[in-house]
């Protein structure tokens with residue numbers, strides 16, 4: 001049995017905003033900030049070099065479609081996508097809307113550190129439904 005936190009989370013019917021044959025994006029409970037999603041590879045793999053060519057090509061499409069939907073829905077010009085993969089070794093990206101009211105000293109690499117302060121599960125669910133609709137409307 002795989003004890004990966006992200007693989008386990010995926011089986012608990014999370015709020016999904018994006019899915020294709022390789023990737024899915026969901027609201028992750030500890031990061032339930034409006035406009036923040038964990039985009040995870042559907043199979044368990046660790047590290048960027050572990051991607052197959054189809055997975056890598058699909059990643060570009062997924063990031064483009066998801067960040068476009070987040071940009072429109074959250075009315076922000078800035079969407080970050082980071083891939084740490086250190087605490088949870090599953091290959092995943094954290095896609096984060098950077099709200100306009102985030103102070104300059106909390107932007108860029110420091111934004112993820114603000115998660116505990118920014119978590120708002122109720123608003124995150126409402127925003128997720130809108131992002132999911134925007135992703136669907138923008139489908140190629």
Ligand SMILES: [Zn+2]
Nearest residue numbers: 004007044090
């Ligand atoms: Zn995993």
